[in-house]
Amino acid sequence: MPYMKSHLKVHYFQHIAGEGFGSCYDFLKSHNAKITATEFFALPVDLPLEIEALPHIEDVDLLIIMGGNISVNDEANYPWLKIEKRWLRRYLASGKPAIGLCLGGQLIANALGAAVxxxxxxxxxxxxxxxxxxxxENCFQLPDQLKVLQWHSECFEIPKGAVHLAENQMCRNQMYQIGKNVLGFQFHPEITPQTLEMFLDNDDQIEVFKGDVLPSLAELKKTNKTYFQEGNQLLNQAIEYVLEAS
Incomplete structure (x- = not known):
């Protein structure tokens, strides 16, 4: 296993109440990481967010940006999105490690000028x-194919200068890499049985999906626990990869 800095300071951006940190929480805690969070979902929409309220960049060793049921384009209803993207541009310009998961991958891409x-x-x-x-060969290496959980109605374009890593027929842009320190996912490698159950019990999470997709929800509730392992292991490897560049 690559060297991981002791007492790593990990910060994550959370957009859904109760979502937590997914599968990588235990992995990072096993390496004595100090984990902190910004809970954007808890911010009042009628009060402006000051960028100074977000962490000092020098106090973050690894940033993980979680998913959410909002659009990165909906700055009118969620004015803090502008501040989040502005802070992201500063953080990414510093060359520090970052991982974006679903909405998180969209936010990184959009902050860098790519369409969502x-x-x-x-x-x-x-x-x-x-x-x-x-x-x-010097990019993050994936297996030829992966079985992963998807939960999105929007998708990102690959940011300028990024390397396209993964695709499928439904959504061509599934994963990208910027430098050696940033990885953006459209899918959910962090998903755990507990997180999936929370998604399925959250009406806000499923209201954007209509028609034929809805009957699959009953099947999702029966997901075999072995399904989660491949994505979870991939995320651990991704964390190690971006940290190696720091």
Missing amino acids: SHSAYYELGWTTVQRVRNIP
């Missing part, structure tokens, strides 16, 4: 993503 828009096909449930062909 409604997907032609919504993705909800377990799907297969493929490794993009001809990825440079």
Whole structure:
């Protein structure tokens, strides 16, 4: 296992009440990481967020940006999005490690000027993503294909200068890499049985999905626990990879 800094200071941006840190919490705590969070979902929408209220960049060794049921484009209803993106640009310019998960991957991409828009096909449930062909050898290495959990109605364009890592037929842009210290995911490698149950019990999480996709929710509740392992292991490897660059 690569060297991991002792007492690593990990900060995560949380956009859903109760979501927590997903599968990587135990992994990071096993390395004595100090974990802190900014809970954007708890911010009053009628009060402006000052950028000074967010962490000092020098106090963060690793940033993990979680998912959410909002659009990165909805700054009118969630004015703190502007501040979050502005802080992200500063953090990314510092060259520090960051991982974006679903909405988090969209936020990094959008903060760097890439478009985020409604997907032609919504993705909800377990799907297969493929490794993009001809990825440079010095990039984060993926297996040829992965079974992962999807939960999104929007998708990101690959940011300028980033390397496209993973795709599938429903949504071409599933994962990207910026430098060696930033990885953006459209899917949810962090998902745990507990988090999936929370998603399924949250009406706000499923209201954007219509029609044929809804009957699959009953099947999702029966997901075998072995399904979660592949994504969880991938996320641990991704954390190690971006930390190696720091």
